[in-house]
Amino acid sequence: MSTQDKIGMLVRVDACLGCQACQVACREENGFGYDETWLEIVRRKPQRVDGRLRNYHVAAPQLDKCALCSVKDHQPLCTAVCPTNCLYVGAPEALLEVMKGPGQWNLQVKPVK
Secondary structure, three states, X not given: OOHXXXXXXXXXXXOOOOXXXXXXXXXXXXOOOOOOOOXXXXXXXXXXXXXXXXXXXXXXXXXXXXXXXXXXXXXOHHHHOOOOOOEEEEOHHHHHHHOOOOXXXXXXXXXXX
């Protein structure tokens, strides 16, 4: 399987506000019903990191659905509306390059069917 057959979502968890703008944008972009969830931001309980209280949020996407947006010729709306620019969707190689920057990252990759 080539890397072109994979899609990934990368979230900088130490920058995510948990605002759920990406979740709303996903619904708006794809027009699915309220009984479906293609992208969900999971709020984790606060924890101490290096003596500071941190609030972390993790994205729980349906990556096979993300592949539908990635083949369009525009930036996915979920990444465009992120107020902290901490959400990325695309080819795993490009996401690995982004991870070389500062921050704490959560990367999810899935083969595209």
